[in-house]
Amino acid sequence: MDAIPGWRDYPTQRDADATRWKMRVAEVAVWRAAGNDWPRHQKTDDREERTLGVWLHTQRIDYRAGKLTAANEALLNEVIPGWRQGRRRRGGNSRP
Template sequence: MIPDWRKPSTKQADDEARWTQRLTEVAEYRAAGNDWPRHNKTNDPLERMLGVWLHVQRINDRAGKLEPAKKDQLDKVIPGWRQGRARRGANSRMIRQVVCLKGGQMNRWWEGRNRTDHEPRSTLCRGVL
């Protein structure tokens, strides 16, 4: 016979306690002046752990799987959790149109795109529109 086989599982209670602990840890992480924790591209194990947890909360929210009580807690304890870190990657960068002068001609190109010439932008451009 297996001892304590009738003992109820504590997994659900453990999961709830871990969820509350992560919520508190993210709030403390942000209160320390840090940006939103990243779930990838970081060497800090704490930031990664908190980032993965927060990323999963966002995924569950978008899928409609996040419990309303947890959503309310997230909104209350760490406002702005849905948006997170401002995107800065090449695919999400705001494109600014720049007017440039080269050889007396006005050329237009968009910042963030590759230029065909190899001259520094500062020698060509007159301003940002």
């Protein structure tokens, strides 16, 4: 394999996942900068909103489970502040 130039430089799945993760952070930041509320992971027919909402929901789950890396948490805090709280809940049992 060493005879093939650059074969070790081929991106791994981990590299691709990290690139996609950073792309999602940027997409959520753009979504919010456009004046939108936090993207929903349920009850929306908007494919972009749902994609971003599911991704963000997963980050919140990983954070609560202690699975989010410190570097990823720091980037989320920097690029999309307030990401952990999300939308305000409505109804009688809502958090303040």
